[in-house]
Amino acid sequence: MSKLPFELLLALRYLRPRRSFVSIITVISIIGVALGVAVLIIVISVMTGFGHDLRERMLAFNSPIEIQMYDKPMDNYAEVMRVVSSNKNVTGVAPFVLGPVLVENEPTNGTGKSFATPYVRGIDVNAESSVTDLPKKILPGGSFDLSGQSVIIGSVFAEQMGLEVGDRLSIFSADEVNKMLRERGTTNEEAVLPDDYTVTGIFDLGYYDYNANFIGVSLENAQDLYDLNDNVHGLFVKLVDPDQAPQVAAQLENALGPAYKISTWEQQNGALLGAVTVEKSLMYYIMFFIVIVASFGITCTLITFVVMKTREVGLLKAVGASNYQVMLVFVLQSVVVSIFGVAGGLALGLFAIYIRNDALHFMNWLTGFELFPASIYGFSQLPAIVSPRDLIIICGGSFIICLLAAVLPARHASKMNTVEALRYE
Amino acid sequence: MNNSLLSARSLAKSYTMGKRTLEVLRGVDLEISRGEFLALRGASGAGKSTLLHLIGGLDSANAGEILFDGKDIAQFSETELAQYRNRRVGFIFQAYHLLPELNALENVCLPARVGRIAAETAEQRARELLEQVGLKERIDHRPYELSGGEQQRVAIARALIAGPELILADEPTGNLDSLTGTEIIELLRGLCVKRQSTLVIATHDAKVATSAQRVVELVDGRIAGA
Numbered sequence: 314m315s316k317l318p319f320e321l322l323l324a325l326r327y328l329r330p331r332r333s334f335v336s337i338i339t340v341i342s343i344i345g346v347a348l349g350v351a352v353l354i355i356v357i358s359v360m361t362g363f364g365h366d367l368r369e370r371m372l373a374f375n376s377p378i379e380i381q382m383y384d385k386p387m388d389n390y391a392e393v394m395r396v397v398s399s400n401k402n403v404t405g406v407a408p409f410v411l412g413p414v415l416v417e418n419e420p421t422n423g424t425g426k427s428f429a430t431p432y433v434r435g436i437d438v439n440a441e442s443s444v445t446d447l448p449k450k451i452l453p454g455g456s457f458d459l460s461g462q463s464v465i466i467g468s469v470f471a472e473q474m475g476l477e478v479g480d481r482l483s484i485f486s487a488d489e490v491n492k493m494l495r496e497r498g499t500t501n502e503e504a505v506l507p508d509d510y511t512v513t514g515i516f517d518l519g520y521y522d523y524n525a526n527f528i529g530v531s532l533e534n535a536q537d538l539y540d541l542n543d544n545v546h547g548l549f550v551k552l553v554d555p556d557q558a559p560q561v562a563a564q565l566e567n568a569l570g571p572a573y574k575i576s577t578w579e580q581q582n583g584a585l586l587g588a589v590t591v592e593k594s595l596m597y598y599i600m601f602f603i604v605i606v607a608s609f610g611i612t613c614t615l616i617t618f619v620v621m622k623t624r625e626v627g628l629l630k631a632v633g634a635s636n637y638q639v640m641l642v643f644v645l646q647s648v649v650v651s652i653f654g655v656a657g658g659l660a661l662g663l664f665a666i667y668i669r670n671d672a673l674h675f676m677n678w679l680t681g682f683e684l685f686p687a688s689i690y691g692f693s694q695l696p697a698i699v700s701p702r703d704l705i706i707i708c709g710g711s712f713i714i715c716l717l718a719a720v721l722p723a724r725h726a727s728k729m730n731t732v733e734a735l736r737y738e
Numbered sequence: 739m740n741n742s743l744l745s746a747r748s749l750a751k752s753y754t755m756g757k758r759t760l761e762v763l764r765g766v767d768l769e770i771s772r773g774e775f776l777a778l779r780g781a782s783g784a785g786k787s788t789l790l791h792l793i794g795g796l797d798s799a800n801a802g803e804i805l806f807d808g809k810d811i812a813q814f815s816e817t818e819l820a821q822y823r824n825r826r827v828g829f830i831f832q833a834y835h836l837l838p839e840l841n842a843l844e845n846v847c848l849p850a851r852v853g854r855i856a857a858e859t860a861e862q863r864a865r866e867l868l869e870q871v872g873l874k875e876r877i878d879h880r881p882y883e884l885s886g887g888e889q890q891r892v893a894i895a896r897a898l899i900a901g902p903e904l905i906l907a908d909e910p911t912g913n914l915d916s917l918t919g920t921e922i923i924e925l926l927r928g929l930c931v932k933r934q935s936t937l938v939i940a941t942h943d944a945k946v947a948t949s950a951q952r953v954v955e956l957v958d959g960r961i962a963g964a
Contacts, residue, residue, distance in 0.1 A: 326839035633824020
């Protein structure tokens with residue numbers, strides 16, 4: 314005889330009865346739990362990946378901390394850079410100019426839009442790589458070259474405007490347009506001619522918004538566009554750990570004084586990051602209901618079992634099994650179903666995550682409809698991160714729910730009257 | 739040493755079925771001595787099974803008391819009652835009540851495993867008992883692979899495995915033919931004598947009763963002649 318405790322032995326035997334429909338009910342219960350767990354793992358992993366990639370891509374183009382001056386450009390930025398660099402949490406500082414411009418294209422292939430209004434960013438070529446990943450994101454065929462009248466543009470912007478490397482475009486700065494409007498009708502009236510630039514590189518930051526709405530020129534050219542002389546709009550600050558941004562921002566505030574406006578990337582993107590976090594929490598709640606519904610399957614299976622095994626429950630009690638032991642027989646059945654269900658769901662979920670992009674492309678092809686449009690989500694691939702913490706919560710939570718589902722039928726079995734159970738027909 | 743194993747006094751038991759109350763036992767007094775073989779005779783519905791259920795701790799009486807080894811079993815806690823059923827009483831049923839998921843050996847081991855006796859010890863005892871009931875060759879068989887007589891032999895071995903002092907058999911030959919029934923009673927009696935166990939058989943079969951040392955007749959919930 315097996316050395317297993319009799320409760321477990323009976324539970325296992327009950328789960329594989331011969332010539333019985335019960336084994337099919339058991340399999341259905343296991344599939345129910347497995348599907349619930351798998352869906353939870355897929356959804357939560359995609360949500361985690363989405364949040365993580367969003368942060369990564371924001372930090373590829375933005376720095377964790379931005380320093381500006383209230384109401385005016387920064388005139389002493391070299392000095393501010395020196396102060397900021399002395400902070401031990403800071404790994405890089407770079408000046409920037411940032412503002413909207415009017416762009417007119419001159420595509421060689423004769424297609425695309427004529428005008429667009431992206432943001433131009435003035436980039437210090439030497440310092441940029443110390444704060445963002447932009448220099449590494451230039452697509453093959455171009456280069457991170459901002460010398461002379463060069464411009465780099467986002468991949469989506471390039472596509473919309475029909476621009477390629479080597480094409481030319483004209484940039485009107487808002488200040489210049491404004492100046493022209495102000496002087497209109499006066500004796501000083503003069504026409505503002507745009508600056509012509511040559512596209513030297515196209516960048517892909519993996520984030521739709523940035524690829525569609527930003528272009529980059531050298532810091533000097535941007536300073537010209539905005540009449541800043543040697544001033545800049547602000548500084549980008551990169552940190553050892555981006556999550557330390559609030560603490561470092563407070564330290565920099567102390568070091569620089571009240572004239573400086575210091576903002577963290579989380580403050581700037583707070584609404585989006587907050588929405589992603591809230592959405593993940595909501596998904597947890599909603600998706601756990603799938604597991605709860607699946608656990609009802611276990612309850613129904615066990616109720617069927619208990620009714621079918623009434624006489625055997627009577628016998629167990631007649632040979633001296635305590636109420637607790639009888640209860641354990643049925644709870645252990647649920648434990649076995651849960652283990653198989655959760656393990657199956659885990660395997661299925663991880664496999665689905667593994668093939669997610671192929672599956673997505675297949676579904677796009679099958680339905681002829683883009684299920685995860687990049688223009689809405691900003692990602693061309695379905696991101697996913699399987700976090701051990703999420704797996705523990707999902708598997709552990711599902712297991713506990715399934716155990717609770719067994720309590721009612723198991724308790725009913727344990728409370729049966731022995732004699733009535735033995736006489737049950 | 740007191741020779742009385744069990745003493746039932748003024749036992750009463752009734753069942754309520756809807757608005758009707760059915761009085762099954764109406765004040766039963768019974769003394770059972772150690773090592774005794776007692777036959778409890780009576781017509782169907784006389785209360786034999788109910789009396790065995792009360793004595794065996796499967797059900798509780800409405801009135802009266804049952805003293806087992808001087809202790810009132812009504813005062814037992816739930817755990818003590820489970821232990822009483824497991825270690826001190828062995829039950830044999832008319833319908834055998836073997837678990838279909840377990841083979842003969844496992845069925846016999848069941849009370850021992852419920853009582854947390856080590857698997858090896860339980861198995862060794864079960865093999866010995868199955869040999870004694872003549873089923874040495876059939877230990878791996880499931881109940882549906884055994885005849886009625888064989889199933890009852892397994893049930894007898896199961897009742898004896900925990901070494902109980904009292905064996906209660908409720909119509910053990912009721913589902914068997916006459917010859918097999920006689921064999922089963924003889925087997926049971928022989929095993930109980932060997933183990934010095936007390937045997938109480940409830941039966942409506944006069945032939946079975948003749949094997950017993952003492953016969954007590956139940957009529958309408960009372961001991962006849964009491």
